[in-house]
Amino acid sequence: MLFDQSNPIYIQIGELICENILKGIWKEGERLPSVREFAISMEVNPNTVNRTYTTLQEKNIIFNQRGIGYFVSPGAENMVLQMQKEVFIEEELPRIIKKLKLLKISLEDFTQLYSISD
Amino acid sequence: MLFDQSNPIYIQIGELICENILKGIWKEGERLPSVREFAISMEVNPNTVNRTYTTLQEKNIIFNQRGIGYFVSPGAENMVLQMQKEVFIEEELPRIIKKLKLLKISLEDFTQLYSISD
Amino acid sequence: MLFDQSNPIYIQIGELICENILKGIWKEGERLPSVREFAISMEVNPNTVNRTYTTLQEKNIIFNQRGIGYFVSPGAENMVLQMQKEVFIEEELPRIIKKLKLLKISLEDFTQLYSISD
Amino acid sequence: MLFDQSNPIYIQIGELICENILKGIWKEGERLPSVREFAISMEVNPNTVNRTYTTLQEKNIIFNQRGIGYFVSPGAENMVLQMQKEVFIEEELPRIIKKLKLLKISLEDFTQLYSISD
DNA sequence: GTGGTCTAGACCACC
DNA sequence: GTGGTCTAGACCACA
Numbered sequence: 284m285l286f287d288q289s290n291p292i293y294i295q296i297g298e299l300i301c302e303n304i305l306k307g308i309w310k311e312g313e314r315l316p317s318v319r320e321f322a323i324s325m326e327v328n329p330n331t332v333n334r335t336y337t338t339l340q341e342k343n344i345i346f347n348q349r350g351i352g353y354f355v356s357p358g359a360e361n362m363v364l365q366m367q368k369e370v371f372i373e374e375e376l377p378r379i380i381k382k383l384k385l386l387k388i389s390l391e392d393f394t395q396l397y398s399i400s401d
Numbered sequence: 402m403l404f405d406q407s408n409p410i411y412i413q414i415g416e417l418i419c420e421n422i423l424k425g426i427w428k429e430g431e432r433l434p435s436v437r438e439f440a441i442s443m444e445v446n447p448n449t450v451n452r453t454y455t456t457l458q459e460k461n462i463i464f465n466q467r468g469i470g471y472f473v474s475p476g477a478e479n480m481v482l483q484m485q486k487e488v489f490i491e492e493e494l495p496r497i498i499k500k501l502k503l504l505k506i507s508l509e510d511f512t513q514l515y516s517i518s519d
Numbered sequence: 520m521l522f523d524q525s526n527p528i529y530i531q532i533g534e535l536i537c538e539n540i541l542k543g544i545w546k547e548g549e550r551l552p553s554v555r556e557f558a559i560s561m562e563v564n565p566n567t568v569n570r571t572y573t574t575l576q577e578k579n580i581i582f583n584q585r586g587i588g589y590f591v592s593p594g595a596e597n598m599v600l601q602m603q604k605e606v607f608i609e610e611e612l613p614r615i616i617k618k619l620k621l622l623k624i625s626l627e628d629f630t631q632l633y634s635i636s637d
Numbered sequence: 638m639l640f641d642q643s644n645p646i647y648i649q650i651g652e653l654i655c656e657n658i659l660k661g662i663w664k665e666g667e668r669l670p671s672v673r674e675f676a677i678s679m680e681v682n683p684n685t686v687n688r689t690y691t692t693l694q695e696k697n698i699i700f701n702q703r704g705i706g707y708f709v710s711p712g713a714e715n716m717v718l719q720m721q722k723e724v725f726i727e728e729e730l731p732r733i734i735k736k737l738k739l740l741k742i743s744l745e746d747f748t749q750l751y752s753i754s755d
Numbered sequence: 756g757t758g759g760t761c762t763a764g765a766c767c768a769c770c
Numbered sequence: 771g772t773g774g775t776c777t778a779g780a781c782c783a784c785a
Contacts, residue, residue, distance in 0.1 A: 305503050328770050368504050380518050386486050400498050446777050468757050468785030564762045586770030586772045604740050616754050621659050622722050636734050682785050
């Protein structure tokens with residue numbers, strides 16, 4: 284697994300987990316990999332995975348059963364979708380639109396680039 | 402001047418300068434404010450501005466005349482536009498499109514959000 | 520460690536590192552001393568070492584693993600050799616040859632001086 | 638006239654003058670361009686040329702006749718040749734040889750590169 | 756006046 | 771523990 288430099292690793296792992304939830308790969312109620320397992324497969328320090336899990340738990344996306352492991356919360360998929368949508372529209376979108384204008388990329392250009400990417 | 406916490410200040414100042422170049426506010430060949438002046442107006446340490454200038458110089462966006470100051474490079478506007486466009490299309494756009502799909506935001510939704518922001 | 524005055528210290532430390540890589544003293548994949556450690560052994564401020572490391576990282580000679588340290592990049596030895604050879608042949612050599620001619624030092628003189636230095 | 642970043646401009650101008658003397662373009666006893674003239678032709682601040690002249694005067698390569706101008710000293714050509722030869726052999730040559738070895742450029746390689754440059 | 760470098764010391768996020 | 775950033779302040783060479 285490769286991480287980019289810009290974001291903390293524990294955040295990037297969190298995004299990966301959310302992605303898996305959104306894609307339905309990890310369903311609600313399912314158990315996540317143990318911290319150690321996941322750390323090994325990600326080639327990362329267990330502390331880092333632990334931090335990811337803790338962070339996601341605080342957002343109620345996953346929950347912990349002591350001694351057993353972490354599980355995807357019920358309703359997680361919807362919750363993640365709503366949360367990310369809100370953040371995206373409130374924070375990312377304005378920056379994106381500003382940049383599109385600054386770089387003189389019209390909505391038509393964008394639409395075309397969008398369809399190319401399919 | 403206010404800076405957000407996500408990016409280093411010296412980067413944000415660099416982006417501000419590029420923006421000014423793109424908007425035609427600072428034209429090619431024009432002298433930038435001296436390190437000290439700019440530091441005062443940005444309410445920042447001179448070292449920080451120095452770092453910004455050095456970084457932009459490495460990208461050939463500005464150049465230095467010894468003992469005189471920094472100047473906008475000839476062709477800078479175009480260069481910045483091309484560089485940022487390339488980065489945007491190669492790196493940001495794929496992430497954006499991926500996210501749009503993941504969040505089930507259609508191109509129509511996006512278009513509407515775009516027009517609302519005007 | 521003694522530094523001469525002509526070049527910035529952070530550059531001289533960079534040259535030292537490259538030399539160590541070229542000589543095979545620091546092998547690819549190996550971890551460099553931490554910024555603080557190295558600063559102490561060089562009798563220099565940590566900021567200075569940091570600057571050296573950052574500069575070498577930009578040239579892809581070393582890379583950073585977050586929270587762990589800096590490492591010699593794979594292929595670094597060859598890369599450094601090629602880079603320095605290119606710079607030497609393209610930039611230094613012409614100046615040297617020009618100077619040899621200007622100072623009326625023949626190739627034979629040079630050869631002799633070379634062998635004396637052994 | 639273009640100057641590189643590494644050396645001070647006043648030094649580079651000094652080297653140019655010495656070169657002209659060595660090449661016999663500016664002969665002993667001849668008057669150098671006035672500070673102002675030279676500054677204009679070099680696209681440089683007169684202070685800079687002044688500093689060059691002062692420095693060369695201290696080395697007795699040129700001399701000043703008040704109100705008239707600077708002149709190439711008698712015996713300058715020989716003096717410059719000796720001085721530069723000494724500096725070259727004492728200081729530059731060891732560095733060059735060390736670098737040749739580090740970069741694995743043999744004397745044969747060097748000889749070949751030398752002849753190519755003709 | 757200009758920028759370039761360096762130190763000292765601090766704070767922070769991250770692993 | 772690791773590096774990254776920033777400030778404050780100093781000194782220097784250069785134009």
